Amino acid sequence: MTETLLFHVSDIHFGLENNEALDWFSAEVTRLRPSAIAITGDLTMRARHHEFRAAEDWIGTLDAPVTLDVGNHDMPYFNLIERFFDPYKRFGRMRDVVEREIDLPGIALVPLKTAVRMQPRFNWSKGWVTGRALDKCLAAIDALPKGTRVLVTVHHPLREVGTQGTALTRGGSKALAELAKRNVLGVLSGHVHDAFDIMEDTPHGPVRMIGAGTxxxxxxxxxxxxxELHWDGERLEVHIRNLEHVPDEAMKIDDVPEDAQPPRHEGEPVAPVGAVPRTDPPVN
Known part of the structure; x- marks a missing residue:
């Protein structure tokens, strides 16, 4: 079987993007020609129109199929009517790649939605796997040809901490357990702005969780x-590519923080609805 190369990128935050990093990533896409690119959410900083336009222009230059998860930063912050009734409107022409399944020989990228327009807790930036979202993901996995391996793409890591008030992603434990039943290769996520590659135990076996940086x-x-993910039909290898040539192991955090939040940028406005000022959890 020919090796499949995939790129996994996250939390680009157009509006506070790193142009040097974006140019470098684009050059690597041109040079290595991955079979697909998974962008696991937070494409924009504040879901502003000009941020989405810049993101659309950049994605249009990438010569590879793209699947794009919606992050909490990609929901309208200041237009509540739009957030509730048409939260993906600002993606424009990119809506075709939002939560898009990509089928490749022997392997598929299947999305699982974790960002919701509203939820019954104050901090709406946290993840939630609804029953409907999980059912849609599982149905897509079950419909794949027999023997196809799966990478599930999400924005929020699915690791739960077992508490109702500060759980990282509500429904995450249930989702992981269901994915373990289907022997998925791994779950690709973003949100915490640091890379990780860990195994999470479930009642039905372990699930590999792979996080991308920013x-x-x-x-x-x-x-x-x-x-940079390499799949040879039997083994999935993950290499963390970075601008400073730091070795893989030194780039990984040991675990997902209990209340995982990326740092708040100095001067960054606080969302008026459903979000609280962020405090950085201890870095592991």
Whole structure:
């Protein structure tokens, strides 16, 4: 079987993007020609029209199929009517690639929505896997040809901490358990702005969770990076590519913080609805 190369990038945050990192990533797409690119959310900083236009222009230059998850930053912050009734409107022509399944020989990228327009807790920036979203993802997996392996794409990591008030992603534990039943290769995510590659135990076996860093100016503990994934039909290898040539292991955080939030940029406005001022959790 010919090896499949995939790129996994996240949290570009157009509006506070790192142009050097974006140019570098684009050059690597041209040079290595991945079979597909997974962008796991937070494409924009504040879901403003000009941020989406810049993102659309950049994605249009990438010579590879793209699937794009919606992040909490991609929901309208200041237009509540639009947020509730047409939250994807500002994606424009990019709506064709939002939560798009990509089928490749022997492997598929299947989206699982974790960003919701509203939820019954104050901080709407956190993730939620609704029953409807999980059912849609599982149905897509079950419909694939027998023997196809799956990488599920999400914005928020699915790791739960077992508490109602500060759970990282509501419904995450249930989603992981269901994905373990289907022997998925891994779950690709963003949101925390640092890379990780960990195994999460579930009642039905472990699930591999793979997080990408950021190509924005909103750095946490590591430089701008993206993940380069190699699938040979039996093994998935993940290499963290970064601008400062730091070795893979030194780029990874040990675990997802309990209340995972990327750092707040100085001068960044606080969303008026459903969000609270962010405090950075300890860096592991």
């Amino acid at each position: 190509l924005s100016q909103r750095l946490r503990s590591t430089p701008p990076s993206f993940n």
